[in-house]
Amino acid sequence: MRADRDVLISEVGPRDGLQSIQAILPTAAKKAWISAAAASGIAEVEVGSFVPASVLPQLADTAELVAHGRGISGLTVAVLVPNFKGAQAAVAAGAHKITVPLSVSETHSLRNVRRNHAQMLDEIRRIGELVNALPEGQRPHLEGSLSTAFGCTLEGVVPEKRVLELAVALMEAGCHEVGLSDTTGYANPAQVRRLVRALWSAVGRHQLSGIHLHNTRGLGLANAVAALEVGLNTFDASLGGLGGCPFAPGASGNIVTEDLVFMLEAMGLRTGIDYAALLAQRALLQQALPAEPLYGMVPLAGLPLGFQPASASPGSSKGS
Amino acid sequence: MRADRDVLISEVGPRDGLQSIQAILPTAAKKAWISAAAASGIAEVEVGSFVPASVLPQLADTAELVAHGRGISGLTVAVLVPNFKGAQAAVAAGAHKITVPLSVSETHSLRNVRRNHAQMLDEIRRIGELVNALPEGQRPHLEGSLSTAFGCTLEGVVPEKRVLELAVALMEAGCHEVGLSDTTGYANPAQVRRLVRALWSAVGRHQLSGIHLHNTRGLGLANAVAALEVGLNTFDASLGGLGGCPFAPGASGNIVTEDLVFMLEAMGLRTGIDYAALLAQRALLQQALPAEPLYGMVPLAGLPLGFQPASASPGSSKGS
Numbered sequence: 084m085r086a087d088r089d090v091l092i093s094e095v096g097p098r099d100g101l102q103s104i105q106a107i108l109p110t111a112a113k114k115a116w117i118s119a120a121a122a123s124g125i126a127e128v129e130v131g132s133f134v135p136a137s138v139l140p141q142l143a144d145t146a147e148l149v150a151h152g153r154g155i156s157g158l159t160v161a162v163l164v165p166n167f168k169g170a171q172a173a174v175a176a177g178a179h180k181i182t183v184p185l186s187v188s189e190t191h192s193l194r195n196v197r198r199n200h201a202q203m204l205d206e207i208r209r210i211g212e213l214v215n216a217l218p219e220g221q222r223p224h225l226e227g228s229l230s231t232a233f234g235c236t237l238e239g240v241v242p243e244k245r246v247l248e249l250a251v252a253l254m255e256a257g258c259h260e261v262g263l264s265d266t267t268g269y270a271n272p273a274q275v276r277r278l279v280r281a282l283w284s285a286v287g288r289h290q291l292s293g294i295h296l297h298n299t300r301g302l303g304l305a306n307a308v309a310a311l312e313v314g315l316n317t318f319d320a321s322l323g324g325l326g327g328c329p330f331a332p333g334a335s336g337n338i339v340t341e342d343l344v345f346m347l348e349a350m351g352l353r354t355g356i357d358y359a360a361l362l363a364q365r366a367l368l369q370q371a372l373p374a375e376p377l378y379g380m381v382p383l384a385g386l387p388l389g390f391q392p393a394s395a396s397p398g399s400s401k402g403s
Numbered sequence: 404m405r406a407d408r409d410v411l412i413s414e415v416g417p418r419d420g421l422q423s424i425q426a427i428l429p430t431a432a433k434k435a436w437i438s439a440a441a442a443s444g445i446a447e448v449e450v451g452s453f454v455p456a457s458v459l460p461q462l463a464d465t466a467e468l469v470a471h472g473r474g475i476s477g478l479t480v481a482v483l484v485p486n487f488k489g490a491q492a493a494v495a496a497g498a499h500k501i502t503v504p505l506s507v508s509e510t511h512s513l514r515n516v517r518r519n520h521a522q523m524l525d526e527i528r529r530i531g532e533l534v535n536a537l538p539e540g541q542r543p544h545l546e547g548s549l550s551t552a553f554g555c556t557l558e559g560v561v562p563e564k565r566v567l568e569l570a571v572a573l574m575e576a577g578c579h580e581v582g583l584s585d586t587t588g589y590a591n592p593a594q595v596r597r598l599v600r601a602l603w604s605a606v607g608r609h610q611l612s613g614i615h616l617h618n619t620r621g622l623g624l625a626n627a628v629a630a631l632e633v634g635l636n637t638f639d640a641s642l643g644g645l646g647g648c649p650f651a652p653g654a655s656g657n658i659v660t661e662d663l664v665f666m667l668e669a670m671g672l673r674t675g676i677d678y679a680a681l682l683a684q685r686a687l688l689q690q691a692l693p694a695e696p697l698y699g700m701v702p703l704a705g706l707p708l709g710f711q712p713a714s715a716s717p718g719s720s721k722g723s
Contacts (some may be wrong), residue, residue: 135476168559188614192483233707234707234709235708236708237708238708239707239708239709240708240709243404268704269707271669271670272628272666272670272671273669273671273672274669274670298700299700299704300662300665300666300704301624301659301662301699301701301702302624302662302666304622304624304625305624305625305627305666307625307627308592308625312632339621340424342620342621342622345618345620346591346592346622346625348597349591349593350587350591350593350594351593352593379618379621380618380620380621381457381620381621382587384620386591387554387559387571387587387620388554388555388556388557388558388559388560389554389559389560395550
């Protein structure tokens, strides 16, 4: 975390947003988005996912986007990989950060990647060996992301004990960090606080810094506040909530970058991100994807009269 | 607060929702709504406002609704009054609770009720004398509500010092309690925490228990979490977010009762409210007002699979 930033926002729209829609954003438009995001102060972008183009043709240009992102000074280029083959491609492309999801719901894991927990952990162990064999300067950061950690649409309640066990297993498999993901939009603020604290006890405070929240039930920012309060400082978000939520018309999928940045800056927390520049990115995205609805309330309501973002005052500190 | 309830939700839709729309809900439908709300476990309903029918014809039947609400066992019948004349009508009707708003932004006060702070405080002092002269059993609870407490669309930033001074003035004028109102949807969670704590220092902890939040910028539930965390336990909310927000298409005005109840119950906090019964009320409201959009995300996404509300487990306690 840089000294002039209190919270890191990782823009996952180019991956999580674009994989959720039918339209394929041209590579040039993706590059322009990534560049604009970086220029607006976003320090990390998940540019894509190394999955077969037959599965997600929307993300077939991920290697090219990694190369583009690596050319932007100061930007952390993150990618998602579902398996060892994807990790090899991510390493070859030179991604700075590799996230591999492990679904805490085994039913979801079988449905999603056709692997049970043991098979998936074997795969992640191989990824860990691959990554950790690289010389330090070339070694990407490896995050094991606990998806469906707050509940599953197939299994329902997910026992917290199971989340903790799998977090430990991810660290043992060679991950450098675990992430918490509310894939299903089931999380609530009390659960966020409880689970973050329990995970810190299980794997260590520095092994969990980030959370991936969805806004399916309108609780996305409320959960972010709970996570902030406990001490997390890294949040995934998606410009315009791109991709929406298939289960809830009118609801964004990921929490909306614009709304999250507004909330944090209003709270006195510096994101380092320029809100006006985000709005310009939003306009470009809407132009490039005219049929896709974008989400977010602050872009519609406007900033409060007299609003002063925390990032505009270099001397400011946490306001809460 | 009853022993089997952790949080009190005051349903303000019949007042704040209905005053914001053109359509006039028939008195019979309002009565049915108030009865259904009470039957679902809502312990307080703001049934209307004593304002001239020429100003708000939608609320012309407030006296009749107070009488109806008084006939429902256990229900607290609340009303809004803008002035002494309204307070006389509220007392005559037998309201249990009278809320009189005082806008912290003097510009807003002048625009809204054509009175500056001194004039408004004189009016409230007269209301306090009226109310406090009544014998104890007949004396309604008098709340002075600090509107635009988090910022104003006309004045911009509202100094916290001004909020505190006016809170003290409201208590000196004879109010039994002050309320905090984010009329403009400007509040953020850090500000909520800070202002609640400051107000408690200024007027005493028992003189502020409730908050009225809007969701104009999507932060309604995030602000509610901050308020909960500091220790507030009373929240205004509106069924279906009725009335919406004129500045932000797609945004509810008040926070949505359904989403708030879901969040609290998921957090292990008992509202005493039956979620399924809320959905039934929502359906009736939509039937009675077919042209009005309703808001809320949980009604669209559905409850999580295996969801257990806190109120269903009588032995549960605070989960956060």
